[in-house]
Amino acid sequence: MDRRSWTIDEAEMRHWLQALIDGEMIVVAPVEEDGVVLFRPITSAEQAVVEPSGKTRWSPKEFLFPRSEALYRYRFKGDRVQLEDPPPVGRPQILFGVRSCDSSGLARLDEIFLSGTKDPLYAARRESTTVVSVACSAADAECFCTAVGGSPVGEEGSDFQLVPINDGWMVRVVTDKGNDLVGDTADGWAAASADDLEQTEKIEKHVAEQIERNPVDSQWSKVLEGGFENEAWKRLAEHCLGCSVCAYVCPSCSCFDMNHEANAWCGEQCRSWDACTFAIFTHHASGHNPRSTPQKRYRQRVLHKFAFREDEDEPFRCVGCGRCVALCPAGLDIVDTVTAAVAAIREEGTDAAC
């Protein structure tokens, strides 16, 4: 594949975006709604909030893994039951303006839904989705992608990338799918110079400096697993309120539950987001709950992001967007928690092997 790259100004970018909107595909981009920036299908390039930095309130994962979706439906016809498949995935979509952390989040979702037994609904959506990511020229206060192995200019999970340079954009093809997006439009664009490409590295360095977090060490996974029963967890998660803000705004959280909706005439089996921080998530029919306290549930979420990995090369499931830190109503900070847990476990010496 040809890794073409260009340098375009804001007007050219908007013009291209409008061409995409006018094309065959649905374009989903960040828009502002009642003061909240969120991904929404757009009808005009003007609506899109594509800035050198700053992110949406929550990740675009709902466009691949909807908050709720029907798996099958049925309808009573006299004394017979008619089963129906869910509606097929509609027009192909472009997720435009996805931050690097969020596109990495999509890659984490792929690991869940596409490895081993593929989830057909997710697979169909992923297949018909093209991701246009946008690199960050500055870190928000909560950002910590570089502390968990990510990068503000990372390309993982994306098909095409925009990098903010010199009040304009350096744009580049990442995959064939991304290549298909530019078409004739690129004929009028100026090819990116070596200097432009170099700027990307400068941005990466600059943002990494802004993020004042110590990196999460890959070896900590084993430490955390070894200290599963450490008393520190109780203290660290003491103020967790047991909501699921963290999981629902997270680009990589993928848990769901089944629910059934029906009336006298028809019904459907539905898959809806769920979260390990809820008490009923692991509540057995017997009444027993293996994760009986908010602390045990919070520990599960933290460990699922930073531990339980098959090998050390596997990326963390946390992509460092920092939304859970910014939005937690109890002010819990997942990186601080992990750091403190590792310190406590090491102090206690339960991890003698590490």
Added chain:
Amino acid sequence: MSELELAGVEGRGATSAPKAWRPHIVALVCNWCSYAGADMAGTTRLQYPANVRMVRFPCTGRMSPLMILRAFEQGADGILVSGCHPGDCHYVQGNLVARRRFTIFRSLLEFLGIDMQRLHFAWVSAAEGHKWATVVEKVTTAVGEAGPLPKFGAPDDWQGLDLPAVEGDGPPEVSSDELAQLRSNIRQAAADLLSSGQVGVVVGYRAASMAHQMAPVTITSAAEAERLEWGSGCVNNLSTYASSALENHERVALVVKTCDLGAVTGLIREGQLSRDRVLLIGVQCSGVSTGSEIAAKCLDCSGTPHPICDLVVTVDGILESPPADAPDGTDALDPRDEQIAHLESLPADERWQYWQRQFARCLRCYACRAACPLCYCSSCVAEKHRPQWISPAIDNRGNSVWNTIRAFHLAGRCSGCDECARACPADIRLDLINRKLALEVERQYGALGLDAEEKTALVDFREDDSEEFIL
């Protein structure tokens, strides 16, 4: 579930009434009077429209607002609730309690954009067959005029609306020196309480990882008092943590702002907290914020600690008993009332769109419930599924029912601390809904102060409660 088509109610959600559309009305009736009244209408061979489907209950007091919501959510265009006349209740006072509940619930649905042509209440006795027929006729005509229930879902191509800006002075600002003094006084107070054994645990605020952000902290020794902080990031209502802190300790001290006290009183009033087991450290507050702007609830607050606090921390020091002439800090005025009045001045469908757009953002993370000090039920109705009143599917049907019933369960109880709205990641204006209900409860049944002995409005009744809307 947005595409779930319900057989028999096709045409629901259409912008213009299809030709074949006829109103679907669900009547919730009490067994002893209205059901018998309808029976009487039948045996008397009275003619009345056949649009009503009846559901029989023992008493209007048994009818939960969830049933009304569920009927709307399942496609009813209108609802009629009917029971015995006041004084005739077969369970003595069921309809009197229900009357208050319906009064407030009705105002809530009206605020959320349900046209009041769709929701009707009537007293029909067993002997009033004629009245039943008349009521059904009236209700059918009204619902017919209102048309099909508007669509649950984010409105397409709706520009949104601008609410009037909120203004107010807020509490007096404190300088950084004064802030340091406050912090030092809080630490001193906490250390004294812990070292003297007056309390076993103190719940206060610590610095969180982001600038100006504060998080709850629980300390059990005087040495840890150094962790306590104070500043504009002290947003949490710490009374949420009172009962968990008391699991291992006899007595807890809570660092409180004046806006937190309503919740403390509410917990005591409702038997969730014993006044003897909680010590309130009221701190002089200069307003809280999560972003750059001071919270709306602070705009009309003086920031002065309320006299019910056991200790008062000001810049000047720690007072064992607050000065008698201290202003109580609570104020009946709220700058957001203008926003509520503005919403109320709009046509119902505008309000419907306003709220549906916000409910479309709801992720059902239940942060509103988790952050609310008065949402203490160990098992929430949102998680009940036999029967399942609230759809767990994260779409506008379930979201609308959830947000409505959450607010209603707090009606007359909500202390206005705005924790739900602060916790909401989708910026749903839950504060406006709560405030609207508080205003309505106050208008109808009087204000509830910080007196834990007083009953909340919806568990009480008076025989002469207003019922102007009841047919």
